[in-house]
Amino acid sequence: MTNEKKNPLEELTVAVVNRLTDEGKIIDAGWISYRIACISPAASATQLIESEMNFKAGAAHMWAVIAIITPDGDTPMDEETQMNRMIKISNELEAFSKIMEQRARENVARQRPPAGRKAH
Numbered sequence: 001m002t003n004e005k006k007n008p009l010e011e012l013t014v015a016v017v018n019r020l021t022d023e024g025k026i027i028d029a030g031w032i033s034y035r036i037a038c039i040s041p042a043a044s045a046t047q048l049i050e051s052e053m054n055f056k057a058g059a060a061h062m063w064a065v066i067a068i069i070t071p072d073g074d075t076p077m078d079e080e081t082q083m084n085r086m087i088k089i090s091n092e093l094e095a096f097s098k099i100m101e102q103r104a105r106e107n108v109a110r111q112r113p114p115a116g117r118k119a120h
Contacts, residue, residue, distance in 0.1 A: 027059045037104040
């Protein structure tokens with residue numbers, strides 16, 4: 001961890017994430033953020049229910065993976081192996097993040113009213 005000063009948005013993000021985690025609401029908050037950024041407001045109730053299940057299944061999967069790849073007292077693991085595993089997960093998520101950012105931009109663009117028209 002570095003001693004670099006975070007900008008106000010980063011400080012707020014860290015505070016909110018810590019608070020939501022402490023309250024047991026971090027996955028729900030992630031789902032809401034994902035829904036706003038990536039799912040069309042015209043999505044059906046079924047699509048929303050299924051999307052939420054998929055989102056939370058992904059969170060559960062990552063939690064299980066982290067529990068498996070994180071060494072416990074009975075399973076020693078060298079730091080290099082541990083770091084390589086985390087880097088590979090990070091790389092995979094970074095590639096996916098780029099796709100999600102593009103979808104979020106497209107979703108925002110779809111929600112804007114055409115030039116000269118006001119939103120209702």
